[in-house]
Amino acid sequence: MSLTDLIAPNAILPALKVNGKKQALQEIAAKAAELTGQDERLIFETLMQREKLGSTGVGNGIAIPHGKLPKLPKLFGLFARLERPIDFEALDGQPVDLMFLLLAPEGAGADHLKALARVARMLRGPDIAAKLRYSGDTDALYSVIAMPSATAA
Amino acid sequence: MASVDTLSLGILLGSLLALAGILSSLVALRFGAPLLLVFLGLGLLAGEGGPGGIKFDDVRTLYVVGSIALALILFDGGLRTKLNSFRSVVAPAAALATIGVLLTAAFTAPAVMLMFGFNWTECLLVGALLASTDAAAVFFLIHAGGLRLRPRVGATLEVESGINDPFAILLTLILLEFLMIGDRSVQHVLMVLLQESVLGAIIGAAGGWAIVFVLNRLALPQGLHAPFVAMSAMVIFGLAAVTHASGFLAVYLAGLIVGNRPTRAHNTVVVFLDAVTWLAQIAMFTLLGLLAWPARLPQSILGSIVVAVVLMLVARPLAVFLCLAPFRFPWREKTFISWVGLRGAVSVFLASIPMLVGTPNNAVFFDIAFVVVVTSLLIQGWSISWAARKLHIALPRSDAPPRRVELDLPGQLEQEMVGYQVGPHSLYLRRRLIPAWARPTLIVRDEHILMPSEAEAVREGDYIYLLAPPEKAQALDRFFVDMPPPATPDPRDLGDFVLSGDATLGELADIYDLTIEAAEAQATLSSYFADELDRLPRLGDVLFVGPIALVAHTITEDRVTMVGLRLTEDDPLVPAPVLRVMQGPRRALRWLRKRIGF
Numbered sequence: 001m002s003l004t005d006l007i008a009p010n011a012i013l014p015a016l017k018v019n020g021k022k023q024a025l026q027e028i029a030a031k032a033a034e035l036t037g038q039d040e041r042l043i044f045e046t047l048m049q050r051e052k053l054g055s056t057g058v059g060n061g062i063a064i065p066h067g068k069l070p071k072l073p074k075l076f077g078l079f080a081r082l083e084r085p086i087d088f089e090a091l092d093g094q095p096v097d098l099m100f101l102l103l104a105p106e107g108a109g110a111d112h113l114k115a116l117a118r119v120a121r122m123l124r125g126p127d128i129a130a131k132l133r134y135s136g137d138t139d140a141l142y143s144v145i146a147m148p149s150a151t152a153a
Numbered sequence: 154m155a156s157v158d159t160l161s162l163g164i165l166l167g168s169l170l171a172l173a174g175i176l177s178s179l180v181a182l183r184f185g186a187p188l189l190l191v192f193l194g195l196g197l198l199a200g201e202g203g204p205g206g207i208k209f210d211d212v213r214t215l216y217v218v219g220s221i222a223l224a225l226i227l228f229d230g231g232l233r234t235k236l237n238s239f240r241s242v243v244a245p246a247a248a249l250a251t252i253g254v255l256l257t258a259a260f261t262a263p264a265v266m267l268m269f270g271f272n273w274t275e276c277l278l279v280g281a282l283l284a285s286t287d288a289a290a291v292f293f294l295i296h297a298g299g300l301r302l303r304p305r306v307g308a309t310l311e312v313e314s315g316i317n318d319p320f321a322i323l324l325t326l327i328l329l330e331f332l333m334i335g336d337r338s339v340q341h342v343l344m345v346l347l348q349e350s351v352l353g354a355i356i357g358a359a360g361g362w363a364i365v366f367v368l369n370r371l372a373l374p375q376g377l378h379a380p381f382v383a384m385s386a387m388v389i390f391g392l393a394a395v396t397h398a399s400g401f402l403a404v405y406l407a408g409l410i411v412g413n414r415p416t417r418a419h420n421t422v423v424v425f426l427d428a429v430t431w432l433a434q435i436a437m438f439t440l441l442g443l444l445a446w447p448a449r450l451p452q453s454i455l456g457s458i459v460v461a462v463v464l465m466l467v468a469r470p471l472a473v474f475l476c477l478a479p480f481r482f483p484w485r486e487k488t489f490i491s492w493v494g495l496r497g498a499v500s501v502f503l504a505s506i507p508m509l510v511g512t513p514n515n516a517v518f519f520d521i522a523f524v525v526v527v528t529s530l531l532i533q534g535w536s537i538s539w540a541a542r543k544l545h546i547a548l549p550r551s552d553a554p555p556r557r558v559e560l561d562l563p564g565q566l567e568q569e570m571v572g573y574q575v576g577p578h579s580l581y582l583r584r585r586l587i588p589a590w591a592r593p594t595l596i597v598r599d600e601h602i603l604m605p606s607e608a609e610a611v612r613e614g615d616y617i618y619l620l621a622p623p624e625k626a627q628a629l630d631r632f633f634v635d636m637p638p639p640a641t642p643d644p645r646d647l648g649d650f651v652l653s654g655d656a657t658l659g660e661l662a663d664i665y666d667l668t669i670e671a672a673e674a675q676a677t678l679s680s681y682f683a684d685e686l687d688r689l690p691r692l693g694d695v696l697f698v699g700p701i702a703l704v705a706h707t708i709t710e711d712r713v714t715m716v717g718l719r720l721t722e723d724d725p726l727v728p729a730p731v732l733r734v735m736q737g738p739r740r741a742l743r744w745l746r747k748r749i750g751f
Contacts, residue, residue, distance in 0.1 A: 020589025053660055054652035054715075064650070067664060087586040091651050091715070095586060109666040113700055117720035120649040 003122055004146045006102070006115055007077035011035055012138045012145075016080045016099075021088050025051070025065060028080050028101045036076055036103070038069055043103065057090025062123050066102040066116060075115050076103045079145060081132065098123070098132055166207070170199055174435035189290055189497065190530050192435050196442015209443040212508045218440055219502040222433035223318070224390040224404045225383065226289045229430040230315045231408020232423060233292070234308075239409065242309040248476040249309070249490075250317035254324060256475060257494075258284040260468035261460065265521070268456030275514060278328040282504050282522050283464055285321030287497025288314040289434055290530065294495065294537050305677075306486050310493055318499050319402035323349055325503045332512055353399030354406060360389035361410025368416045369566065378418035379425030382411065415566045419623060420559050437498045444505070445523050453517055457524035464525060465533065469494040481675045483683055485544040492540045496529040545711040557633075558618075559626055570594065571626045572618040573633040575611055581632040582613060591621040591629055648704045648717020654679030656716075658698065667699045678703060682713040695719075 013031060018024040025047045033040035046067035050056060057063040078101040085095030100119050104112035122128065122145075131144045177191045199205030258280030265276040291314040327342050364385045373381055386404050393403035416422070470491035477487050504522035507515040558572035571591070575582050587593065596608035597616040611617060621629060652661070658681055659674030661667060673681070682690045682705060690713045694705040704717035 018589075023589060049660075050664055053656035053664070054650065056650060058650060068666070087588060093580065107666060110700060113665060113720050117649060120720065 003077065003118060006075055006119070007079060007142075007145060008035075009138065009142045011076075011078040012141050013078070013080040014138050014141055015083050017083045018086060020086050021051075021096075022048075024080075024082065024086055024088075024096075024099065028065070028078055028099060031080075032076065032078050032101060032103060035078070036072060038072060038103075043067075043069065046103075047101075051089075055089040055091065057088035057092075057094075057096050058120060058123070059090060059092040059094065060124075060129055061085060061094050061096050062098045062100070062129060063088050063090065063096045064100045064102065064116070064119055064123070066104070068104045068106055068108065068112060070106040072103055072105040074105060075108065075111065077101065077115075077119070079141065081141065098129060170195065170439055171432070171435055174439055175431075189434065189438050190527065190534070192438035193442040193527065193530075196439040197445060197447060198442075199439070200443040200445065202445075202447035207443060209440075212444070212505050215440050215444055215502070215505050216509055218436055219498070219505065220390075220394075220400075221387065222437040223499065223502065224387060224400065225426070225433045226292075226430050227315060227318065227401055228383075228386040228390075228404040228408040229426045230288045230292055230311070231405045231410075232412035232426060234311060234315065234409055234412065236409070236413040239308065239312055242305060242312055245477055245480045245482070246309050246312035246316065248479075249313040249473065251320055253313070253472045253476045254281075254284040254317050254320045256472035257464070257468050258321075258324060260471055261464050264460050264463035264468075268459050269453075269517065269521075271514060274328060274331050275518075278325065278332060278507070279460070279518055279521055280468075281321060281324040281328055282518065283460075283496055283500050283525055284324065285317045285496075285499050286310075286314040286494050287499050288318060289430075289437075289499075290314075290495040290497035290534065291493060294493075294534060305482075306489060310490060314495075315405050316402065319350070319353065319399040319405070321499065322401060322503065323399060325506065329507065329510060329512065333510060349397065349399045350402055352396060353393050353402035356389060356393045356396070356398050357403030357406030358410060360385065360392070360403065361407035364407065364411050365414045365416055368411075368418070379422045382422045383426060383429055415623065417563070417566060418561055420561060420569075434498075437502070441498060441501045441523070445519075449516070450520055450524065453520045454524055457521045458528060460521060461525040461528040464496075465492075465494070465529065481672070481680070483680050485683075489540060489544045492533060493537060494529075495533050496526045498526075500526050542710075557626065557630060559623070562620075567622055568620045569623045569626065570618050571621050571629055572616055573629070575613060575615045575617055576633065577613045579633045581617075582611065587619070587632060588625075588628070590625060591619045593617055593619050648702070648706060648719040650718040651706055652678060652716045652718055654682075654712065654714040654716055661698070665701060667701065669698065678716045679713050682716075 011031070013028070016024070016027055018027055026044055029044035029047060030040050032038070032043050046069060047065045050065065050067045055063070056065045080099045080101070082097040082099065085097040088096035090096060100123060102112075102116055102119055104115065123132075128144070132141060135141050135144055174192050174195055177195060197203050199207050201208055258277055261280035261283055262273070262276040265271060265279045266273070269276075269279075271279070288311075291310055323346055327345060364382055367385075368378060368382065386407060389407050390400040390404045393400035411422070470488070473491040473494070474487055477490070482490070500522045501519070504519040507518050512518075556574065558570075560570040560572070562569055580586060593605045593611075595618040596603045596605055596611060597618070598608060598612065598614075605611075608615065619629065655677050657674065658669050658676050658678065661678070662669045662674070676684070681703075682694065682696065685696050686694060689711045690705045690708055692705055692708055694713075696703045700720075702719040704719055705713045706717040707713070707715035
């Protein structure tokens with residue numbers, strides 16, 4: 001299951017340096033704002049709003065922060081690997097070092113949910129987390145995300 | 154010299170009494186008896202009817218002490234109310250505190266009429282005396298009882314009890330005016346009510362801001378911050394009372410503002426007021442006990458008990474269910490809120506006002522109020538934990554929160570020092586995790602003070618001190634609570650994401666573009682499970698909201714506290730119509746329930 005339609009090669013941060021959950025969300029919001037031309041503050045607040053309902057840390061060191069933005073033209077994905085794991089209030093208590101951001105346009109409804117499900121299941125796939133952790137640079141990371149079942153760790 | 158001796162004796166006896174009150178708290182805590190009753194009993198024992206034989210019938214003193222004590226208790230109540238919990242329940246609590254007070258008084262009046270044969274105004278007056286729930290009793294029983302109530306229920310009860318006293322007092326004063334002077338027009342009554350509350354709110358808000366301003370601008374000597382705040386509260390109360398505004402409303406609001414703004418010496422103020430509140434309670438209940446005259450009670454006790462029963466089982470529940478009908482509270486919560494309608498010192502204090510102004514039957518009013526309060530404290534106060542368990546209202550008690558030391562750092566308000574002992578099973582020790590906003594500053598190990606760099610690798614038993622913003626200090630508890638790690642859940646079975654049971658359907662619908670009924674927007678996921686399933690929830694129970702499935706992920710004490718969010722990749726629209734049909738009867742039932750407030 002490929003996610004190439006969701007994420008572009010330039011939306012990969014191979015070594016993001018942050019100290020905590022809030023800063024991590026701020027940084028990926030800033031990068032997403034740069035790539036989509038949307039308001040950084042708005043993206044950050046949207047993500048925080050979602051975190052309030054329950055952490056998007058899904059376990060095994062993975063977080064999938066997401067939300068919808070009114071003026072976004074289409075679904076947007078961004079992947080960030082953290083240099084140092086941070087506490088993300090995930091239910092399993094594990095610190096998070098892999099983050100996949102998904103932003104959906106207003107009214108995307110079913111598409112938003114389907115994309116979210118694909119992202120969640122891709123990241124849960126066998127050895128995916130390990131591959132993402134040990135892949136070298138941006139290109140290697142992108143190929144894991146693009147062809148999750150084919151690449152070797 | 155003889156008069157000095159009498160005064161000295163008075164001082165000795167008075168302080169012995171207060172001391173006995175303080176020590177009796179130990180006994181009461183051990184037996185779980187309502188502590189307030191112990192103080193009352195102490196007063197009774199020391200009084201005319203008991204072995205103490207102290208003659209005390211000074212209603213004036215009771216009124217003065219009672220006013221001061223109540224003002225401080227209400228200020229303290231405001232101080233402890235966190236504004237974000239306040240905001241979410243302000244509508245239901247305000248309904249209970251205004252209309253609820255009126256309804257409770259009105260529904261209690263017929264029972265008084267039946268048992269005592271007073272005229273209607275007098276019956277309503279007795280109803281009004283008994284109409285407010287007691288802030289002191291409710292705060293105390295919720296906090297000291299070790300109950301962890303669902304946040305919305307606890308906050309509703311606390312806020313209600315904080316703001317309904319002013320209304321009960323107003324109602325009592327207006328009815329007294331009717332009784333003493335004769336008819337007044339309804340407009341007049343409403344005008345007085347409006348004027349008192351608006352003026353009280355203005356004075357309270359202005360006073361609260363003024364306290365915060367002075368506290369942060371003037372460098373008072375170390376120990377004087379807390380007394381400054383307490384005395385300012387009394388000034389606000391006095392000022393409001395002098396200008397015919399509601400002093401009780403004013404102090405409560407002032408407390409709310411002071412408690413929710415960053416101030417210097419916040420911890421000292423809270424600790425000091427805690428002590429003051431205890432003393433106020435002891436003084437008030439002991440005086441009430443002294444003033445009561447047990448020998449006279451038998452004449453009215455039967456009637457009073459009937460009034461108490463009607464109040465507890467009919468008037469309060471009716472008022473609660475009617476007032477909360479527009480808000481989405483499950484019936485269990487409404488039942489619990491009805492049962493925690495504790496009466497307390499306010500009622501007896503109010504009953505001393507007719508004595509002060511000398512209405513007919515004033516002694517009987519006092520006796521009724523006294524008996525009703527004792528009955529309510531005895532029966533409701535003692536059974537509150539039991540009721541919370543039976544109604545599945547109490548949250549599971551997580552392990553006792555770790556002991557947290559908080560120290561002010563003079564010179565600024567943004568940071569304080571927070572200290573913990575590092576437990577062997579704490580999250581901090583196991584994973585070395587700490588939020589980015591907290592900075593470890595000192596480690597105390599074997600009575601030596603070390604810098605974090607010197608103490609590298611913090612050990613079990615060390616004391617760690619961190620710099621953190623005061624409002625976030627509580628969030629650090631999670632990292633130091635000494636509990637074994639939770640079992641890792643299998644994410645596949647229980648959903649792609651996990652949501653807190655306190656999230657509302659409306660918030661969920663907003664983020665995922667779901668269609669829900671407008672009436673359901675306010676429902677928390679937890680109460681949605683409770684309402685939709687006609688039985689207790691089980692792990693893995695599934696409810697569909699449009700294309701997503703909500704899965705009961707964690708269940709604690711029969712409530713779904715964590716909800717899994719399962720996303721379907723296949724065309725999600727297929728199962729929806731089937732479910733809609735199945736949910737039809739339940740929806741109809743829920744609609745009916747909402748209308749009749751069941």
